[in-house]
Amino acid sequence: MKNKKTLMILALAVTLSGVMSACNFGGDDPAETVEVTPTPEPTQAPDPTPTVAPDAQSTTYTSTDRSISIELPDATWANRSDEGDLISFESPDQGRILIIHGEGAEDMASAVIPSTEDLAVSLEQASDLVNGTDFEIRRYSATNVNGVNVYSYVTRMLNTEKSGGYSFVINKYFANDNEYYSITASGINGSQRAYNRLAEAVDSFQILGESTLSVATSTQSADGTSSEDGQTAASNNGVTPGRPSDDIISDNTKTRTIYRNSDGQPIVIKIDNDGNWVDDDGNTYRFANQWDVYDQNDVDYYYHGEAADVYYMPLPDSE
Known part of the structure; x- marks a missing residue:
């Protein structure tokens, strides 16, 4: 009886072993699950933004007190000073622009306004320059616009060593008995293009504040001619x-x-x-x-x- 019981236990163990083998190891392998990874949408590159060369960008500068504005030739010009009555700009390869304002009896007494060509020559000679050797005055002009005296001329530098490397200086003054503005644009490059760009900057100068001289800046160009004169001339073929x-x-x-x-x-x-x-x-x-x-x-x-x-x-x- 004891032997029969032992055989039954062994038989049961073998049977269970077979069943487990059939369940866990026999038969077909279970199907594998394949995960499909979606193809990512391509990221569209943004449209390239064209880079404008610095010398192709004009910049309008308005003073901190909003008294004047000027159109600088391009983005290479940087403001170096904006303190009250003195504003200056510099471009490393083009030159310098200086704007000076004076008002009242004290300022007018110390200012030298080139109301004649001889005075313009004297102003240059005050910088230890010799007329005809170191510089010459060209295109001197003296006009009156709505009661404002406008003086302009170009100083051509014959000796660039004594002029600090500048080839020419465009000078322009707006003045009456009580107030004046002076604009000097000094050019390093003596080409016609360099001259034209600085002349356009000087022409763009505007007096925005309540100045007695503001009536003249909207009509004058660097050579002293008014916009009305320019329109008349432009109609002349x-x-x-x-x-x-x-x-x-x-x-x-x-x-x-x-x-x-x-x-x-x-x-x-x-x-x-x-x-x-x-x-x-x-x-x-x-x-x-x-x-x-x-x-x-x-x-x-x-x-x-x-x-x-x-x-x-x-x-x-x-x-």
Whole structure:
């Protein structure tokens, strides 16, 4: 009986073992679950923002007291001072702009306003510069706009070592008996493009505060002509009589431009192979002095009754 019981236990153990084997190890392997990872949506790159070169960005600067504003040539110009009556800007490769304001008897007594060309020369000579050797004054102008005296001129530097490396200085003054503003724009590069950009900055100068001089800034350009004058000249076949379209900074005698009062059209003359000044039609010209020009028929060229405006103009690169 005891042996039978033992056999039954063994048989049961074998049976259970078989069942467990069938359940856990026998038969087909259970199906594997495959997880599908979704494909990520591609991140769309943002549209590139074009980078504008610093020399292509103009910047309008308004003083901290909101008394004046000026359009700087580009973003390379930085404000160096904005303290009361003195505002200055600098660009490492272009130059410097200085704005000075004076008001009241004390300021006017200490200021030197270039109301004549001789005074303009004296101002430059005060910096230990010699007229004709170290500098020369060009395009001096004295006008009156709504009771405000406006003086402007360009100082061409002949000795850049003594001028601190500056090739030219554009000077402009607004003044009456009690107040003045002076703007001086000094250029390092003597190219026509450099001159034009600084001249445009000077032209953009505006007096915003309650100044007795504000009536003049909205109508004046760097050469002293008003916007009304400019419109009149612009209707004259697109030519502004008396205003050079040439390089007044460099001294290139190969080409000159003459303005005459008959129609305001410029006559461009060049030196031919024989050393004569001629125009494109073969007419010859001679210079009696720095201003008066006569053609082959002894016709004198004038502008508004003044001696002819004659300026140096460089030849195009192609010539």
